[in-house]
Each structure stands twice: as C-alpha cells, then as structure tokens.
Amino acid sequence: MADYNMHILVCGGTGCKASQSELIKSNFKTRLNEFGLSDEIQVIMTGCFGFCEKGPIVKILPDNTFYTQVTPEDVFEIVEEHVIKGRKVERLLYKDPESKEHIVDTKGMDFYKKQIRIALRNCGFINPENIEEYIGRDGYAALGTCLSEITPDEVIRMIKDSGLRGRGGGGFPTGLKWELTRKSVSDQKYVVCNADEGDPGAFMDRSILEGDPHSVLEAMAICGYCIGADKGLVYIRAEYPLAIERLKIAINQAREYGLLGNDILGTGFSFDVEIRYGAGAFVCGEETALIHSMEGKRGEPTVKPPFPAEKGYNGKPTNVNNVETFANIPVIINKGAEWFASIGTANSKGTKVFALAGKINNVGLIEVPMGITLREIIYDIGGGIKDGREFKAVQTGGPSGGCLTKSFLDTPIDYDNLVAAGSMMGSGGMIVLDDSDCMVAIAKFYLEFTLDESCGKCTPCRIGNKRLYEILEKITEGNGKVEDLNRLRMLSSVIKDTSLCGLGQTSPNPVLSTLDHFYDEYLSHVTSHKCIAGQCKALMHYSIDVDKCTGCTLCFRNCPVGAISGEKRASHYIDQSLCIKCGVCFAKCKFDAVLIA
Amino acid sequence: MNKIKSLADLKKLQTEVQSKIKLREMGDHSETLIQIKVSMATCGIASGAKETMSHFIEELDHQGIDVIVTQTGCMGYCYAEPTIELTIPGQQPVVYGFVNKAKAQEIIEKHVKLNEMVDGIIPVNYSSIDN
Numbered sequence: 001m002a003d004y005n006m007h008i009l010v011c012g013g014t015g016c017k018a019s020q021s022e023l024i025k026s027n028f029k030t031r032l033n034e035f036g037l038s039d040e041i042q043v044i045m046t047g048c049f050g051f052c053e054k055g056p057i058v059k060i061l062p063d064n065t066f067y068t069q070v071t072p073e074d075v076f077e078i079v080e081e082h083v084i085k086g087r088k089v090e091r092l093l094y095k096d097p098e099s100k101e102h103i104v105d106t107k108g109m110d111f112y113k114k115q116i117r118i119a120l121r122n123c124g125f126i127n128p129e130n131i132e133e134y135i136g137r138d139g140y141a142a143l144g145t146c147l148s149e150i151t152p153d154e155v156i157r158m159i160k161d162s163g164l165r166g167r168g169g170g171g172f173p174t175g176l177k178w179e180l181t182r183k184s185v186s187d188q189k190y191v192v193c194n195a196d197e198g199d200p201g202a203f204m205d206r207s208i209l210e211g212d213p214h215s216v217l218e219a220m221a222i223c224g225y226c227i228g229a230d231k232g233l234v235y236i237r238a239e240y241p242l243a244i245e246r247l248k249i250a251i252n253q254a255r256e257y258g259l260l261g262n263d264i265l266g267t268g269f270s271f272d273v274e275i276r277y278g279a280g281a282f283v284c285g286e287e288t289a290l291i292h293s294m295e296g297k298r299g300e301p302t303v304k305p306p307f308p309a310e311k312g313y314n315g316k317p318t319n320v321n322n323v324e325t326f327a328n329i330p331v332i333i334n335k336g337a338e339w340f341a342s343i344g345t346a347n348s349k350g351t352k353v354f355a356l357a358g359k360i361n362n363v364g365l366i367e368v369p370m371g372i373t374l375r376e377i378i379y380d381i382g383g384g385i386k387d388g389r390e391f392k393a394v395q396t397g398g399p400s401g402g403c404l405t406k407s408f409l410d411t412p413i414d415y416d417n418l419v420a421a422g423s424m425m426g427s428g429g430m431i432v433l434d435d436s437d438c439m440v441a442i443a444k445f446y447l448e449f450t451l452d453e454s455c456g457k458c459t460p461c462r463i464g465n466k467r468l469y470e471i472l473e474k475i476t477e478g479n480g481k482v483e484d485l486n487r488l489r490m491l492s493s494v495i496k497d498t499s500l501c502g503l504g505q506t507s508p509n510p511v512l513s514t515l516d517h518f519y520d521e522y523l524s525h526v527t528s529h530k531c532i533a534g535q536c537k538a539l540m541h542y543s544i545d546v547d548k549c550t551g552c553t554l555c556f557r558n559c560p561v562g563a564i565s566g567e568k569r570a571s572h573y574i575d576q577s578l579c580i581k582c583g584v585c586f587a588k589c590k591f592d593a594v595l596i597a
Numbered sequence: 598m599n600k601i602k603s604l605a606d607l608k609k610l611q612t613e614v615q616s617k618i619k620l621r622e623m624g625d626h627s628e629t630l631i632q633i634k635v636s637m638a639t640c641g642i643a644s645g646a647k648e649t650m651s652h653f654i655e656e657l658d659h660q661g662i663d664v665i666v667t668q669t670g671c672m673g674y675c676y677a678e679p680t681i682e683l684t685i686p687g688q689q690p691v692v693y694g695f696v697n698k699a700k701a702q703e704i705i706e707k708h709v710k711l712n713e714m715v716d717g718i719i720p721v722n723y724s725s726i727d728n
Contacts, residue, residue, distance in 0.1 A: 005654050005666060007620055061624035062665040086637060086669035107628070125621060135607070136614040144604040258600025266603045 004042035006083065009059040011124065013048030013210055014203075014242050016056035020072050021045070024056055027075040032083070041083065047211015049124035050365035051111055054094065059124070064105045067092040097361065097383055111362050114381055116343065118351050119167075119204075119327040120367045123211030128246050131253040134214040140259050142333035143218045143225075147267040150333075152226040156182065159226075159329070161337035163349030168194055168285070168322030169397065169426040170502075171348075171415040177319060180309040181227040184317035189229035191220050192313065192320040194290060195236035195243070198282040199398030200449060202429035204353040205323035207365055209236070209243035212327065213250035217260065217273055219321075219329035224271040227319050232273040235290050237280045247275060282399075282453035286501050287312075287320040289455070300455045301501035322427070324353055344370035348414030352425065358395075358432035359386045371412040374404060378432060389434040393517065397426030399446040399453075400506030402513025403433070422513045424506075438535035439518040440525055444472040446510040454503065461504030464495040468511060477538040480526040488515060534596065537581045541597045544585075546571040548593035555585035555594065616658065623665055631664045631709055634682045638671030644678035645697060652701045653681075657709075664709060674719055683708060692719045 010016075010025045028043045049057045054068035058078070065088055067078065074092060081087045093102040094109055106112050117123075126133035134140070146155050160175030181189065193216060197205040209216065220232040236244055251273055254260040262270045276294045283289045284299040291313050293299035312318025328350060332340045341349050348370040354377065355365055361383030368377060374394060378384065385391050393403040402423035404411075411417050415425050433442065447469045456462045471488055474480050492508030499505045515522060524530045531539040544555070544564075551569040563579045566572030574585070586594040601607050623630055635641070635650040650666060657664045674680045677694025683704065684690040693704060694717055707713045 004620070005650070009621070061621050062627065063667050064624040064627050084637075086634070086667065105627070126618065132610070132614040133618055135611050136618045138611070140607060141611065144607045148604045256600075258602065261600075265601060265607060 004040060006041040007061045008041060008043045008083075009046045009061065009124065010043065011047075011049050011055060011057040012045035012128075013052070013055075013123075013207055015048070015052040017242065019056045021056040023072040024058065024070055024075055027072050028079065031075055031079040035079065035084065037083065044127045045129075046125060047123040047128050048207040048365055050115075050120065050207075050367075051109075051362065052364040053362045057124075058092075059106070064107070066094055066104070066106045066109070068094050110380055110383065111364070111366070114372065114376055115367050116351050116369050117367045118331050118340075118343075119208060119215075119324050119353055120211070120365070121331065122215065123207060126212065128211050128213055129249050131214060131250065131257055131259075134212070135257075138330070138334055139214055140218050142330035143221050143259070144265055146222050146225055146333060147265055147269050152182065152228070155222065155226050155333070158337045159332060162332045162340040163337075163344070163347075164325065164328055164332065164340065165348065165415060166322060167324035167328070167352065167427070169400070169424065171425060174321060174325055177309065177321070178223060178226050180307070181229075181317050181319040184310050186317050188231070188314075188316045189227055190313045190316060190318040191223045191227065191229045191232040192287075192290070192294070192308075192318055193220055193232065193234040193326055194285060194287065194320050194322045195234055195240070196278050196280075196285040196290060197237070197240075197323070197427060198280070198285050198453070199400075199427050199429040200446075201357040201431050202355045202398060202427045204355055204365060204428050206240050206243050208323050208327050208353075209240070210246055213243075213247045214254065215330055216247075216323055216326045217250055217254055219326035220273060221260065221264070221271045222329055222333065223319055223321065223326070225269055227317070229319070230270045230272070232271060233276050233294060233313070234273060235276045235278055235284070235294055237278045239280050244275065244277075251275070281455070282449070283455045283501065283503050286503060289501065290320065291318060298455070300457045301503075303500060324428075345412060345414045345417075347416055352413075352428055354428045354430045356382050356430050356432065358430075359389065359434040359437070360384070360432040361386055368413075370414045373410050373412055375409040377413070377430070378409075382432070385432065385434050389436065392433045392435050392437060393439070395423075395431040395433065395442065395446075395510070396429070397424035397506075397509070398429050399449045400424060400502065400509055401426045402509050403439070403442070403517060405517045422516060423509075436533050436535065438476075438531050438533040439514040439521050440472060440476055440531075441533075441535050443511045443514045444469065444476060447472060447507070450503065450507040454507070458499045458501075458504055460495045460498040461500075461507060464491055465504075465507050467491060468495070468508060472511070475522065475525045476531075476536045478525070478529045478536070482523070482526050484526060485515065485519075485522055537583075540581050541576070542574055542579055542581060542583075542585060543595050543597070544572050544574055545593045545595055548591050550591055550593070552590070554588050554590065558584050558588045560584065619663070623663055627665055629686055631686070632684045633664055633666045633709075634669040634684075635666065636670070636672045636674075636678065636680045636682075637668040638675075640671065640675040641678045641680065646679035648698060649679045649681065649696050649701050652698045653705070656702065656705055660705070662705075662709060673723075677719060680719065685712060689721075692721070693717045694719045 058067040058070045156178050164174045165171040278284050281299050284293045286301045289299045289301040308318040351367050353367045393405050395403045451465050454461045495508050549571040556564045563575045637646050653666050679696050680694050681696050682690050682692045707715045
C-alpha cells in the first residue's frame, strides 16, 4: 500500500528528546514491525509541539489523539490497545485540570484553543528532516512565486503592507529593513539569520529551527532575491546541537532539490546558505556584535550608523533578521499581506511566539495573536499559577525587559503597550512569578546574567552593572539602607544613557521596573530587614518554639554548623550568631516547632 | 533526486507529496469530515476487515474524497463482520454489517458521496453512556 493509514508523531524537540523520545520512536518501530504493521503505520519524529510541560508527546492521526508524558514502556500498551484494538489509552490522555476529564483531541485542550500558529505552523506536524513534507505544506511555493511572478520591489511592498516587525525584540519594521538594504549599492550583499537566542528561558528560535528549518531557509532566499544577495549566513550558537544538525540536513536537502544553489527553479537566481557558529555570548545577538563575531573578530558592538544595511558583514550591505521573523515570511507571501495584517493590533500585526516558564502550570511554547491579554495567556493557555498560589508578576523581554504586575493583566500585548508598561517584547520569554518570588532577588538574578554577558567595552556597563549588583546583594543580605534605593535609580539612568549597545542600555531595566512596581518590597528589605516573599535567606530568622519542642534532638543532630543546643527531652535553642539559615532544622522538625520570621 | 527545474515542477512535486501528509491535515479539522471506523477485532480481521479497510482507503484516495478512515475495536456484531461505522458530521452514526469490497464500494458511491443510506444497516440496539 502506497500510503500509510495511521501516522504516529513523536515529539523530537530538545525537551522531549531529553525524556527519551528517541527510544519511544524506536520502540514504536520495533513493536509495529513485530505485528507486521510497518507498511501501514508511519512513525515520524517531528519538531516541538509546544506542550513541553507534559512531554514527551505522542500524537496519533487521523483520530487526533494526544498522549502526554509517554515513557518508552508505554509504547507497548499504545500499540496493543490503540493501534491494534482501536481503544485509546485513557491514562496517557491529557486531563483537563478543572473538569478532571480526559481530553482526547488537541482541539479540546485550552492550551491550543487560543493559539494561532503561523511561525510554528509546521512544528509538531512535519518531519523536519524530510524536505518533501515541507513541500507538501506549500513549502518553497512562496519562493517559487516570488522568483517567477513578483518583482523584488513588489515583494518588499507586500512585507511592508503586512506590518511584520522584527521578532527578535526591537520590533523594527521588516519590510523597511529589506528596502534599506536593497537600496544600498554594492557588488556583494548578505542575508543573515540571527539564531543567537540568548534570553534566559526563551527557546522559540531553537524550536523553529528544530521543527521547521526549511521555512527559515526559504525566507532567507526570498530576502536574498529582494535585496540582491546571493549568500545567506545563519549565525547560531553552538549549544544548539540539534537545531544545527537539522539545519545542516535541511540545507543539504534544499541543495539536492535545487531550491538552494545556482539558477534556482530555472529563474537565473542563485542563493546559498552557510552556517556560522557562535559561542553563546548574549551580546552577539546585537547585530553589529553578531557581524563582528562572524568575521572572526571579538563579539563587540560598534556605533550605528553605519547600519548593517549599509556596511555589515565584511563591510558589505547586510540584512539581519531573527529566526521567527523569517518563519513568518513564506506565509505572508502565500496568504497575502492583507490576511496577515488582519491579525493583531493597530501597530503590531500577526502573532508572537512566547516561551512560558516559571511558576505556571503549562510550561511550553505558544503562538498567540498580538493583542491577546496577559490574563488569557496565563490563565487560559498557561493553566494558571502552579500549586494554586497567587500571581505576582510576569517578567518579559528577558534581562533587557521588565516585569508586568497584576494591573497589566488585561492590557493587550503588543510592542507598544509593553514598552508603555515599562517592559518590552524582547524575544518572547515570559517568566511567571508568584508570591514566593522576591522581586529584589529577581532583579539581582537578571543583573547577574548581564554582568556575566557584558562584553566589557563600555565602562558604565562593565563597572556600573557590577556596582548595581553589589548594592542589590547588600539589600538581599539585609545590609541595605534607604539611600541605596536612590543610588540604584541614579546609577541605572547613567548606565542606560552612556552605554553603546542595547545590552548596556537595557541592563538596568529589571532593576528600574521592579523598583517602580515593587518599591514597598525594596523598602521592607532596607528598613525592617524583611523579605515578604521569604526568599532572601539572610533576612530570615529561625527560632524554636519552646512549647512545641519535644527535645527529640533531630534538629540538633542535623544542624551542619552546630548552632543548635539543648538537652534530650528539653526545649532546644538556636544560637543566632552561628546560624547560617540553611533551613535544615525547619525541614527536619516533625512537630512544627521551628519558626521562620 | 533530480533538481526541481521550474515553479511548475515544484507544484507537481507538491501535489505528489501532499497525499503523504494529507492524513495529518485531515486530523486537524476532523470535526468537519466524514469518519469511517472499521471494526478490527479478531473476528473482524478474520472476516476480512483489513481488506475492507484497505479498499476504503485506496478508493477514497483514488477518488480524491477526504474521509477519515480509522480502525476500532469489536462493536459486538461478530455475526455480521466486517462491520463499519460511518459518521457524517452532525448526523447520527450508522453501522453497516457484512461490508466486503463490493459493499464498501456501494457505501462510498451512495452514502459518502450522496448521503443516501444503502441496505445492510444494523439498527442501533444499545444506548451509550457518553451521550
């Protein structure tokens, strides 16, 4: 039989692969083979489904069954029950957290209901290592149409009309960028794909490259056609081995099929793509630093202008776009600018991929229309806060962004609203915080990251951030003073004003934004030396309730520094000068006699 | 693989490979499609349910009709195997017994294409707990 009558899709994203999805796939193959069903049922490894919280994911089609948290051992039951007898394996189906009912079909899952998948259209649907599956999904049709039927100016017009803005964070209009690079006169131009995804917690670019690498290659070729470049470079960090491997396979297949290389589709247009590896420096996501890194120089930013559109890689005009931006291009060409512009808000069109992380039930990758509210993302798609705790804030835009508090839950999310709210879109990481997260510690965490990642070129960024960090450290250790809060603000504004590139200009943002929204929390750290969230260990005070203590000596025996003393069957006592606030006594006590203040 | 030489060639290849992933696309909008479930328990398979199922798949594919064909367990009508259940969106499911190749063909021509029921329907003689 030529066609398979059942498809089993196994998630091959990095997350699910780490949970043995490779073995799940091979178990399926062996088992189906044993039953003589290999010719009837196809097993495919796809890209990320986005529902990483419940991985590894297995989806069975055509009946659209969605199995979660599948183990390699479960495969036998799925084959014998579902495949052979047609009975779904109930215990592996997704359970609705509210109604507690098993949901068979992805369409019934709240996680997918509000999503519109454009950039992720093929992730979790096609085999990323097979170009024919991409072609079957209108793949390379946009490139073919552009090359044969539309002039570069018209294509740029379309991209401009669609309203697509850069998805890497800045939100610069993509069509305009292409036009500027097209206007630069040169014998050689370059198309660069920025796959140097560095925000902590963001993994959309990696997932697109892992799940649908051809969409990026196709868009790069379209860009090359528009700006007059015959060479494309993907700058990707070496710590994304799976994305690199799939990208390599994709490039080779595209060359084999004549969709990259010389004289593509007989139109005389030539374009080829090469990979350049980055060492994972955050600053190399900044386009000038990225270009320097590709040239083999230090990954340090330089002053703009000249913009890369005029003088970029090797001094030639270069168009740099982010992975997700590129992934939108083929769809815009195929479905039209008007269709794309009909999704989203006035100044932010289309969709945005967000990586949900932190204290949220459904951790994963989602693609939602611009203009959706934070409430819909967190409560409808994300399934609410973990362990029923209270929502405190969402950190967006990574180390360059800020946090959005409860009062922004109903603000439609787009580029401009996020900036107005004191944060930014960034590449789309969303870290959800609950009432047990200390905002001072969060600001410190991000600053620690920028401190590490600062390239050291500008003094304000190199030294200023270090000083900021030290002040925050002082505050979390209980040695802060009220003046320190003003000092934080002053130093932050100096760093913002005097740094050269985006990294330095935005590095104090998490500090400023938490100061704005959670001033009380800072204040209680410095005045009453209390951490409301109970996260700053140094501010905690452990003591033993004399009435509850039975003198079992469990805390005494477990204390690593010998700070606890007391006789058997008599109340114990903690010597505060010795206590290191490790919390072991609290964890060990069986009578709730250890108190934390 | 020979290189694709023109947009027309690309489109030709696209139509060829589309059938390979069509099944997945159908799953995406399954609620709007006709569904045929073939009873594939031991009794069904012994009576030729596999051939029936293959015939449905091949013939529907050949005629270019989008129908979701899946297998299911024993429906209990072991005397009438192979049995199939056909559901047109928005209508009650209909169960047919003794579905051999010829019957399958008739069902495709009449019921699937024209929404006209044909002989061989097993009347509903049970109620199901989920509706």
